[in-house]
Amino acid sequence: MSTHLDRLLALGDDALVAAQRLGQWCTRSPEMEEDVALANIALDQLGAARLLLSYAGELEGAGRDEDALAYLRSDREFRNVLLVELADRDFAVMIAKLLFLAAYQRLRYQRLAAGEDARLAAIAAKAVKESAYHLDHAAMWTARLGDGTDVSHERMQAAVDEVWPYTHELFEDEPDLRLPWLSTVEDVLAGATVRRPADGWAPGGGRDGRHTEQLSYLLAEMQVLHRAHPGARW
Amino acid sequence: MTARPHTATTPRDVVAAVVDPELQVLSIEDLGVLRAVEMDGAGRIIVTITPTYSGCPAMEMIRADIRTALAGAGYPEVEIVTALAPAWSTDWISESGRTKLSSAGIAPPGRVAGPVPLTLSVKCPRCGSLDTERLSEFGSTACKALWRCRSCHEPFDQVKPL
Numbered sequence: 344m345s346t347h348l349d350r351l352l353a354l355g356d357d358a359l360v361a362a363q364r365l366g367q368w369c370t371r372s373p374e375m376e377e378d379v380a381l382a383n384i385a386l387d388q389l390g391a392a393r394l395l396l397s398y399a400g401e402l403e404g405a406g407r408d409e410d411a412l413a414y415l416r417s418d419r420e421f422r423n424v425l426l427v428e429l430a431d432r433d434f435a436v437m438i439a440k441l442l443f444l445a446a447y448q449r450l451r452y453q454r455l456a457a458g459e460d461a462r463l464a465a466i467a468a469k470a471v472k473e474s475a476y477h478l479d480h481a482a483m484w485t486a487r488l489g490d491g492t493d494v495s496h497e498r499m500q501a502a503v504d505e506v507w508p509y510t511h512e513l514f515e516d517e518p519d520l521r522l523p524w525l526s527t528v529e530d531v532l533a534g535a536t537v538r539r540p541a542d543g544w545a546p547g548g549g550r551d552g553r554h555t556e557q558l559s560y561l562l563a564e565m566q567v568l569h570r571a572h573p574g575a576r577w
Numbered sequence: 578m579t580a581r582p583h584t585a586t587t588p589r590d591v592v593a594a595v596v597d598p599e600l601q602v603l604s605i606e607d608l609g610v611l612r613a614v615e616m617d618g619a620g621r622i623i624v625t626i627t628p629t630y631s632g633c634p635a636m637e638m639i640r641a642d643i644r645t646a647l648a649g650a651g652y653p654e655v656e657i658v659t660a661l662a663p664a665w666s667t668d669w670i671s672e673s674g675r676t677k678l679s680s681a682g683i684a685p686p687g688r689v690a691g692p693v694p695l696t697l698s699v700k701c702p703r704c705g706s707l708d709t710e711r712l713s714e715f716g717s718t719a720c721k722a723l724w725r726c727r728s729c730h731e732p733f734d735q736v737k738p739l
Contacts, residue, residue, distance in 0.1 A: 379713065465662035468664040
């Protein structure tokens with residue numbers, strides 16, 4: 344780590360894999376408004392992924408466009424953090440992942456929007472406004488579940504405990520973002536009566552292409568059509 | 578340069594009249610999506626547009642509609658440029674656009690003041706009551722939120738401030 348191209352792929356893959364996971368919730372959410380909300384958030388993530396991967400493809404100069412990068416790379420070539428690829432065992436796990444991701448993306452995009460690369464700054468300036476909505480949404484659900492019934496509290500706490508170790512990887516490149524991230528996330532958790540887990544085990548490797556097997560299943564589903572019918576249109 | 582049909586409408590007028598596919602009461606000019614229409618030395622029309630949301634699926638359709646409208650007005654050579662910066666804001670929706678939204682039963686967005694949007698009560702576009710509640714910050718399209726009026730009990734869309 345890490346060239347400018349690596350950074351673009353990392354950001355683009357985070358957004359793409361998050362979009363695919365969120366899209367899987369459509370028709371499975373606890374209420375119809377939530378189907379719509381998660382599909383909307385997925386669409387924002389997909390929009391950012393398209394812009395970032397298109398740019399990465401141009402920068403790479405090997406003739407790969409957004410589709411080639413999304414559909415024709417293998418798991419070992421993806422640069423996303425493990426957090427976004429983890430299967431959503433239940434709704435609370437998805438919300439915990441979204442909370443941690445959105446809080447990180449907002450800070451990261453904020454910084455990039457003020458950065459030297461004008462094209463990346465423009466992409467980030469759009470995405471940062473969208474991240475703020477994603478963060479609000481995840482924070483609202485964290486409070487609703489965490490400060491809800493005994494059962495919802497227990498499941499929200501279990502989800503946060505389960506996902507917490509994977510948040511360390513978000514700050515591999517820019518460790519100084521963790522402090523402002525913690526301040527946002529700790530406020531949300533405190534408001535939701537959810538205990539902030541202790542730091543400890545910190546799995547990583549996603550940025551170098553070492554993923555959990557869960558990414559392979561996700562990619563199989565996402566890529567099968569394009570691989571079976573390259574260039575298909577309808 | 579090929580001859581154009583004699584007409585008083587400029588390429589800008591033609592493009593400005595293209596309707597947003599997801600907010601069909603608004604033109605792309607009302608919405609602030611249209612940034613510039615220029616003609617180069619060879620008579621090619623260069624249209625600059627900006628997306629509302631990064632993943633807005635209406636952009637493809639808007640591009641196609643711009644090409645169709647310009648071709649119909651005698652301008653077949655068109656280049657459409659997508660500019661991301663400065664990022665689109667609902668503050669760019671024109672006053673007439675806001676009025677058209679209200680008339681169509683869609684609450685217009687509040688002004689975005691500074692980095693944090695102001696939370697003001699949203700007026701019901703049907704009965705005008707301010708006693709409304711937000712059901713979800715995500716609505717029928719990326720740019721809308723879902724609200725309900727406590728007075729007339731009607732649900733309605735709001736273009737959410739961005």
